[in-house]
Amino acid sequence: MANELGEIALGLAFVFGIFAMLAGFLGGALRRDALTQSAQRAVFVVYLSVTFAVGCLLTLLVRSDFSNYYVWKFTNAEMALPFKICALWGGYEGSLLFWSWIMTGFVLAVVFLNRNRHRRIMPYAIGTMMTVASFFLAVNLFPAESNPFKTWSEVLADGTRSGIGIEQLLAARPPRGLNPQLQHWAMISHPPILYLGFTGFLIPFAFAVAALITGQLGETWIRAVRRWTILPWFFLGFGLMLGGRWAYEELGWGGYWAWDPVENAALMPWFLGTAFLHSVMIQEKKGMLKVWNVILVILTFAFCILGTGITRSGLIQSVHAFAESKIGWMFLTLLAAILIAGALLIAWRWNMLKAENRLDSLVSRESSFVFQNLILMAATLVVLVGTIYPKIAEWLEAPPLMMGPPWFNMIMGPVALALLFLAGAGPLFAWRRTSVQSLKKAFILPTLIALPLGILLYWFVRRRFFPNASFLGEMNGQSFFQSELYTNLITFGCFLLAIWLGLIVLREFYQGARTRGRTVKEPFFTALWRLTTKNQRRYGGYIIHFGIAVMMVGFAGKAFDEDLQRTLRPGVEGQDTFQLGRYTFRAKAAHAGTQGNYQWNRLTVEVLRDGELWQTVHPEQRLYANNPDQPSTSEPSIVMRPLEDIYVVNAGPAPQAGGFIVHAWINPLVTWVWIGMALIAFGTVICMLPDRTERRILERVAAAEERLHQEVSVGARS
Amino acid sequence: MNNMVKFGICGALILGGVIWLAIEAQSGDGSLYYVKVEEIDSLGSSAYERRLKVAGKVAAGSRRYEGEWLHFSIEGEKGGQLPTEFAYQTEGVLPDNFDDGAMVIVEGVLHQDPRRFEAKQIQTKCSSKYEADYDQKRNEYEASQETARGAER
Structure with a gap:
């Protein structure tokens, strides 16, 4: 039942999304407040419908209803409740639904907070936001591969083996559960926070588009979006760092950043968002960089979509990339539409985007902002080229190089x-x-x-x-x-x-x-x-x-890291220790056991500093027999100190050699990365924090806009 | 000189500097060739001059442990074999799903005389790849059903 209800709710959200989009654009074009109000109400319905769909999927996950294909793929009956809930964004279909939920939540918040403000640009902003939200809902709803409410009977009905009962299916292949590596506190919080960043950049983008359409390119849209830019900028950066923390604590390779395409995809819009947050100050103070700011806002959101596109289209053959699917190409089509529409709108309003002042000197505050912007743009370009270079090389028929x-x-x-x-x-x-x-x-x-x-x-x-x-x-x-x-x-x-x-x-x-x-x-x-x-x-x-x-x-400290891997035989004199820097690692004992859905083997390793016993750590390897994709995980032991982290990995028994493979790192100053993040x-x-001065300015602008709106409305009626 | 010209020159210098750095950095360890086993020969002698990332399948029955070394062969979908060695006790960690027939990506250097690949890193699959493709799952499932039915018969 929840499958059907969820699908109906998604369908309803899509229909009302299209309605809100049309009503928004028409309300703006015809200057009909009634249409705009309809669009606002439709946004509310869209959010309620998506919330209901999310509730349906959560119900299926929590009740372990394995008739749902998504529930079967990402949970099992033994998983703890919090991880069952996290499976909502643990897989592609669910993460897309979750993404739509956050996005429509943002849209609703913007509509509510600006219900009596920016009456000229809001209808177009609603239209733009709902265009993108409807696209996401359509991607969730129509291609079978991204529908989270697909049941096993639907999966098999489009094959040739209908009639197989769910019990037989589950007996043949029991549910595997969420990838064990994703069952980690940072992974619980990392995707939602990252999605808050990605989806939040829709708001400044929509306001920029609305400002371009209406020609209201003064300070109104800039002031309206500033907070809505800081928020996603922070979430994107914080989400990236949480991902780094997860990689550090869970992947057992001693690092937190690998320049993988998936990481780069989130870093690029963060760079561009940083540039915008600075250059917007120049427009506020000096009335300069208007074209630049509009370009930056459009590019920031475009890069949010690009990230999804390159990782899901199979365009980049990263081992981290998602399975190749046509969904990626749908995102790349949306990206092309954003860029083309943005370029056309900017060309149309070119004259209105002229700067009111010029840069007076190379050595001034505004110049430093301009240079910072240029460097961030160059950094974005570098990351983009480095990420998609394998494809560029293929197009140019150059040697198949990839940037490491x-x-x-x-x-x-x-x-x-x-x-x-x-x-x-x-x-x-x-x-x-x-x-x-x-x-x-x-x-x-x-x-x-x-x-x-x-x-x-x-x-x-x-x-x-x-x-x-x-x-x-x-x-x-x-x-x-x-x-x-x-x-x-x-x-x-x-x-x-x-x-x-x-x-x-x-x-x-x-x-x-x-x-x-x-x-x-x-x-x-x-x-x-x-x-x-x-x-x-x-x-x-x-x-x-x-x-x-x-x-x-903290980042610079990584230049001084050291590591060593050796096979140690616990308790065997002469074969149980190795030295790394001023530290000696001595394997004292090995233990094994079973817990929940995994078996573990744990080493007791003494860490000696300058010959004196300093710490005892217990790195663990976990084996998941039911999960062929990720049969084991390592749970490194990390001793965090202000000057260095001692990071010890138990890589499991050494095949044929006996003993255990132990890998240790000395990672200087890593703690400062997390302190910086805080x-x-x-x-x-x-x-x-609430800004009274800013609020007064916004109220003044809103009052002036309202007067103008009333005059225009009266003029239009008479 | 007009200020805009000065800014233009500074901007060009920044962009030019970054591009120059990007070109300089791609030599040596900065970049690596990413090829399938059967494509290595197309790289000619440059295959020996730069790090490689090679994708292929672990050849059945090829794994052999000798002291600190693991020897095995990677084969391509369209033929080609690459004898590979990996210092599994000191260099890196063997993935748990490393087995006969496993799809692997090995990173390391190619040696001549005898021609062999010294792997520094072996990867199989990553956790952020949430799932394999839907059709593949379905096919796997149906194949397992077919086997179960066969067993029942």
Whole structure:
């Protein structure tokens, strides 16, 4: 029953989605408020219908109703309830439904919060949002392969073996359950948060399209979308980092980022969203970069769709990519439509997008934003080319090259340094132009402090992890960019600029709070709090910059990681230890057992530091007999410390050799990646705090718009 | 000089710098050839000069353990065999579904005299590939049913 009801609800959502789209566009074109209100109500119905469909699928999952093909594929009766719920987004069909649910939820929130605002552009924004939402609902509803409510009898009816009972089916092939690697706390939260990012960028895109259609390209749409951009930008970045945390804790390869196409697909819109969040300030302050901002918003959303397209179309043969299907090509068609429609709209409104001012100087705050934008665009281009290069090579009939992680790292090193520099330099530059005198004054102190601190940090880390290696390294016939010297220079530069940026941010807070404290006679910390909460965009942004600096220190630490793999025989003298850096790993014992739907073997490994017992860890390997796709997982033991993580993997018994294969890593400074992530989250919360000044401006703009709308409506009626 | 020209030059320098870096970085370990077993010969001598990622199937009965080394052969769908060695105790972890007939992607370097592939990494399938294709699942299922019916008969 839930299968049928879910399918009906999805169908209903699609029909009302199309209605809302048409009513939105017609309401805008004919300036008929009644039509726009109908569109708003239809959005509500769409959201309710999709929510109902999600409820139906959840019911099927929780009740382990294996007559549903999706439930059979991704759950089994033994799975814990939270993981049964997570299976909602654990597979492709369910994740698409979940995606539509989040997207329509966003649309409903936008419609509700702007029900009395932006009356000219809202109908078109609704039309655009519902066009995309209807596309997603159609993809979920029509191709059989993406329908989450497909039953086993439907699966077999289109083959030749109808009449096989579900009991026989289940006896022949029991449900396998969610991939064990996905049964992890970060994986529970990572996809929904990432989807919040991907779908959230629909809102700024829809407002940009509506602004282009109506020609209202002033500050209205920019102000309307700013918060709606920060939110998905944060979710996308946070989702990426949670994915990294999952990879680190669950995949057992000692790292958190591999430049895989799936990761890159989410990184590209994040880069573009970052560029937009900065360049939008130039439009607000100076009335410049109007074309650029519209292009960035359209590209950001287009790249969200591109990510889905390239990973599902089979265009990129990544081992991480989804199964090749025609769904991917549907997404690539949507992408083409977005880009063509965007380009046509921009060409149509070209004259209205002219800048009100020009850039006065190369050394100014707005210039630093422009350069930051250029670098982020270049970084996006690099990631795009690196991701789709195998296809480009195929088209060009060039040798079948693919870009590996070292390629991305070599290019992204200088890009990261340039971005760190600009993040620090931006606040030091004045608007319009900066005099050499003020530049000296602003730069000298943080630079003089950062330089020795940077050298000290680099020296300390190097001495701790690579005490015997030379800074210059050996070239070994490699090019400069593949040499140790290049890596060392980038790492040092990263430490130096991260400290420099951190100092500048701290100085901004200190000076701001001191000035405020003196002016309004407040104690320092009260002034600091009020300064931050009354200028939340600026100071929230600084906290985010500080978080980025901290995170970059963590990323740079990866240059000093070391690892070693050996076969150890627990308790056998001389064959039970190996040495890595200052640590000795000694296998003391091995245990085996069964729990739930898996068998485990666990090693007890003593970690000695400088010969003294420091920690005892228990890395585990789990074997899932029922899951041929993922027969085992490793549960690494990670000892997290501020200076280094000790990461130990039990790779299982060594075939024929006896003993266990143990792989250990020393990962310096990784903890700072997660601390940076938390700081970015905190900064984003500050940015999102209610802003009274902003609200007053929005109310003023809304009142002016309302007056204009009434006048036009009266004029149209008479 | 007009400011827009100055910005244009700076923009071109940034873009040019990144493109130059991208070209420089693709040499050596920066990039690797990704080929099927049967396509290796088409790379000529360059197959020995760069890291390779090779896709193929583990040949039945080819796996042999010798000390720290695992020797096996990968075969292509359209023929071709690649003798492969992997330091399974010290270099990397063998995937659990590594078995006769398993589809694998091995990454490493090709050696001459004797011609052999030294794998540094072996992958079978990734967890983010949530599922195999729907038709394949159905076919598998039907095949298992066919077997069950055969057994009943």
